[in-house]
Amino acid sequence: MGLVTGILTLPFAPVRGIGWVIDKVVRTAEEEYYDPARVQEGLVQLERARTEGRIDEEEFARREEELLHHLEEIRAYQLRRGGQSGL
Template sequence: MGLLIEIAALPLAPLRGVGWVLDKVVKAAEQEYYDPGPVQEQLVELERARQAGRIDEEEFARREEALLQRLEEIRAYRAGGG
């Protein structure tokens, strides 16, 4: 009986292949989006910009807060088993 079901489902094989590829693409995109490395690099660069006088304290605080919130989102995602 299992062989008959496999034969009957054969026309759907390309769709299953596309689904598999899409799943891999989504997982790769999530890994890249939830990678803390680039956010940490942005924090370092932000600190350098502040020290060099390229941005003022108000701009620094605003951008730092956004980056720290992003890091918290990444940590929460990873803690949740994402």
């Protein structure tokens, strides 16, 4: 960026900064939501709750289905993004 361009676009710097921050927040949220390790840990915790008798079979089946569906969603997302499947 040249000096003149830098001076002329200076009033838009806050807008570019806000855009950068929003981009970082969205990327971080996507990384957390599409992290298969978190879902797999949820499956482990769910199995532990069933084994310890804290939830019944019906609740276990419902929540397990939700978690497995989320894993499928993660796999589809990773394939769209270009690979690196951790499943």
